[in-house]
Amino acid sequence: xxxxxxxxxxxxxxxxxxxxxxxxxxxxxxxxxxxxxxxxxxxxxxxxxxxxxxxxxxxxxxxxxxxxxxxxxxxxxxxxxxxxxxxxxxxxxxxxxxxxxxxxxxxxxxxxxxxx
Amino acid sequence: xxxxxxxxxxxxxxxxxxxxxxxxxxxxxxxxxxxxxxxxxxxxxxxxxxxxxxxxxxxxxxxxxxxxxxxxxxxxxxxxxxxxxxxxxxxxxxxxxxxxxxxxxxxxxxxxxxxxxxxxxxxxxxxxxxxxxxxxxxxxxxxxxxxxxxxxxxxxxxxxxxxxxxxxxxxxxxxxxxxxxxxxxxxxxxxxxxxxxxxxxxxxxxxxxxxxxxxxxxxxxxxxxxxxxxxxxxxxxxxxxxxxxxxxxxxxxxxxxxxxxxxxxxxxxxxxxxxxxxxxxxxxxxxxxxxxxxxxxxxxxxxxxxxxxxxxxxxxxxxxxxxxxxxxxxxxxxxxxx
Numbered sequence: 001x002x003x004x005x006x007x008x009x010x011x012x013x014x015x016x017x018x019x020x021x022x023x024x025x026x027x028x029x030x031x032x033x034x035x036x037x038x039x040x041x042x043x044x045x046x047x048x049x050x051x052x053x054x055x056x057x058x059x060x061x062x063x064x065x066x067x068x069x070x071x072x073x074x075x076x077x078x079x080x081x082x083x084x085x086x087x088x089x090x091x092x093x094x095x096x097x098x099x100x101x102x103x104x105x106x107x108x109x110x111x112x113x114x115x116x
Numbered sequence: 117x118x119x120x121x122x123x124x125x126x127x128x129x130x131x132x133x134x135x136x137x138x139x140x141x142x143x144x145x146x147x148x149x150x151x152x153x154x155x156x157x158x159x160x161x162x163x164x165x166x167x168x169x170x171x172x173x174x175x176x177x178x179x180x181x182x183x184x185x186x187x188x189x190x191x192x193x194x195x196x197x198x199x200x201x202x203x204x205x206x207x208x209x210x211x212x213x214x215x216x217x218x219x220x221x222x223x224x225x226x227x228x229x230x231x232x233x234x235x236x237x238x239x240x241x242x243x244x245x246x247x248x249x250x251x252x253x254x255x256x257x258x259x260x261x262x263x264x265x266x267x268x269x270x271x272x273x274x275x276x277x278x279x280x281x282x283x284x285x286x287x288x289x290x291x292x293x294x295x296x297x298x299x300x301x302x303x304x305x306x307x308x309x310x311x312x313x314x315x316x317x318x319x320x321x322x323x324x325x326x327x328x329x330x331x332x333x334x335x336x337x338x339x340x341x342x343x344x345x346x347x348x349x350x351x352x353x354x355x356x357x358x359x360x361x362x363x364x365x366x367x368x369x370x371x372x373x374x375x376x377x378x379x380x381x382x383x384x385x386x387x388x389x390x391x392x393x394x395x396x397x398x399x400x401x402x403x404x405x406x407x408x409x410x411x412x413x414x415x416x417x418x419x420x421x422x423x424x425x426x427x428x429x430x431x432x433x434x435x436x437x438x439x440x441x442x443x444x445x446x447x448x449x450x451x452x453x454x
Contacts, residue, residue: 001311004272026385026401031129061130064393067401068268069350069385090270094137 171253178301185226
């Protein structure tokens, strides 16, 4: 098996940031911010895997509110395995010794401005 | 007036995820089950069914149907902890949430009615397989929880160890085909286990696929059985491409299949996968789907997954609506006969 961190960086790094996925996500319209949608989650996973952010409460909330239902993948123009990226990123949080931290919340503006 | 702090950070939904992960891992290590319960509950449904222990085709339930009544109770307990008005809920619950770490020791007691429904589903599946001419064996000592929740939650180390034990047990009985009964277990055994357990590559089929392959052997009663709205579970429709099979079976059993606005590959999630992590968010998604299924205008709602059944049932109850939700196996079993 590939190293999950490397796999996330490779796949999530391809996200075009188009946002087509968001229209199909059941949690996106109910959540308070874009971290409740696939585009936000993929980019949070990418930054988490790169070590650019820590597993703050906002990161945990974003990744663990995903249903892994794959509705988002139906509209991804580059067929990203979005649910797999998110599940792998959960591994970075759940696995002991890997990035687990109770450090302060990430700056959301920083996350969503970074890749635009 | 400036917005309040909760309004600025948004209404947050999640319980203490790390505590829940610890509870889950702790439960699995202690009993092999994700929620507090006796491992014997996985196999007790088969008492008196006279199923052989050995055979080329074996039934592996993966435990979700049997565990769902317990998971429901556990989720309701967690939801009570989450209770409180939106906005300040996490602050209010913070004191209680600290106690989450000891929750793995609590005892959950589902209602007799829910346990009986799960038993009926399992018995119906066995009877349907027999009627389709499938010689199905059930090695009780091998049946276990598949560990799918560990995988979904990212608990990879615990999952890998659990999967290895499950795979070893399954391989020890030397079956050619493993028949699963729910979409999550089907997916994890078919697509995930081979990546985590070296050399594990048996043929894994959902009972729905097996019935569809043997549809000519199935004898159903004649006549119109009513209009059934079908709710496709995400894991069958989008992960495993099992879409046509339930429709074929319902059609042969005399039901008129009614498609909701979003169905097949475009299906909408029931919200179930996050019911233990974010119960309120899960419920809001379930209510959206429940209304959508309602608008389709059938007499019965058919689910193909215990998680969908449980979450939609709770959603209708929350909406104050009484609807006839039935597992596919129950609907098919009712129609067996000349």
